[in-house]
Amino acid sequence: MTEILPSWRPGATRDALLTFLEKAATVPVVDRVAYFDNDGTLWCERPTYVQFDFFVDALRQRVGQDPAVAERAEFAALLGGDPTAIEALGLPRIAGALAGLFEGQTPQEFAGAVREFMARAEHRTLGRPLRTLLYRPMLELIEELRRLDFTVGIVTGGGAEFLRAVSQDLYAVPPELVVGSQIGYRLTTDASGAPELRRTAALDGVVNEGAAKVSHIQSELGRRPLLAAGNSGGDREMLEWAAAGPGGLALLVDHDDADREFAYRSMGVTVDEAEAITVVAERQGWTVSSMARDWTVVFGAHD
């Protein structure tokens, strides 16, 4: 028999996962549902979010075509890499300006741009293609869940369309099982009069973080998770919701491995700004996966 979860070191965390999987095999298939956060849970999110890198790359291309674009305050701050100017403007305003770069694109055009970027983009410091910086142990967990006929989805604070463009290739997760922050669309017609969707520059609804992850799971996916995995304060409510269900498991990835990845602690974004999510995890009895302690490899063949 091939050993399951081979990249997880023997110990309490691996045991907790094995116990969960064993019990899950007795749960009705309809309730075998697992949702994963993406940034920092399935792929590397430091020093910058992958989607942020994509946005900045698109901005640089735009500036190459039209240098005047660089003069806009939000873009000047970004391109100058000036943390003070960025903080003064605020991330929501900068994100809004970046989203505006894609206004008027069709979903196909946007997905094509994401795929083109992900096919070539390198990590800023690790010197490897971004698309290879997936956590091998988490992929093994997904594989085991699927072996048990789990429905596996991704619930990200990032853009739904951004992740959907690559979720099938990277994770074998189809677009309908990706929930994220959602850009608005307008229905228009092309030159021949055929209907066509075009991106707006505004979000449709709220950012998919915190409590919104829970209500969006219900409204878009329709089932409560038996397992939820995350790594940040924005995942807290989703993890609490999974843990509170019968047989539910909340899995928190703790980034404590400066040698192989990054060491950082996420603070709460919604409930208690001052409390690290690892402290919440301990108090609530979640399963914590320490990168340094529990993972024999981080990125698999690419470590």
Added chain:
Amino acid sequence: MTEILPSWRPGATRDALLTFLEKAATVPVVDRVAYFDNDGTLWCERPTYVQFDFFVDALRQRVGQDPAVAERAEFAALLGGDPTAIEALGLPRIAGALAGLFEGQTPQEFAGAVREFMARAEHRTLGRPLRTLLYRPMLELIEELRRLDFTVGIVTGGGAEFLRAVSQDLYAVPPELVVGSQIGYRLTTDASGAPELRRTAALDGVVNEGAAKVSHIQSELGRRPLLAAGNSGGDREMLEWAAAGPGGLALLVDHDDADREFAYRSMGVTVDEAEAITVVAERQGWTVSSMARDWTVVFGAHD
């Protein structure tokens, strides 16, 4: 070889479906996506919507517990079956009052009530269980699509949660592949402090009809349909969108069979109020499935 689509009579409509299926087999699997409207496309919607019957049934139960409920104007009009009073109040106001009956329920409680109803409810005039009034030829089409690895979803103007409660059992469509009008939720905590979702009485966003079906497909499912099927003006934009794509097929169910089901024409709800959807279909060259002409059986074993 077993004949495919056995309940479809030989003719232009069946030929169009066979040609579509043959071509679809050469399309990348990721693009093999089919979405079906539900009311009047997969199951019988006359003389009243199934969800309306469920609402009225729930109202009667509520009145049984608390007769004063019947005095509310919207409920009095409904229970009295007075078309003039119903029209004067307007369906949105009445639907809002009915949705209020379930305010505060958890998604599990609501789904349980739907399943309990669907397990016992009979059609008003056909004398058969509502759950058996599915169109056999459409189920055969779904079966063929699945044989070709299509992703099959349902896009309904009715409540998403209502249909999701039975979509797996009736159609083998999981909840994440059902898009409908969406009730709002609030995240609260139960007596033990665990997180819990509760229904509000208000819709989250707009009713899933017309152009909204297209933008909701994009935002919730993330892929354009290669095949879309509908029967009413509220399906027009979705059908136009499918038909406009490369190799796309728009299939319209024409209710022209008063003997076996009902004969009625749906008028447009969004673009042209005065035009029957069958006229739009003819002008746009959609594939029209006449119940009387194209289907050897309507409800299968239950005809």
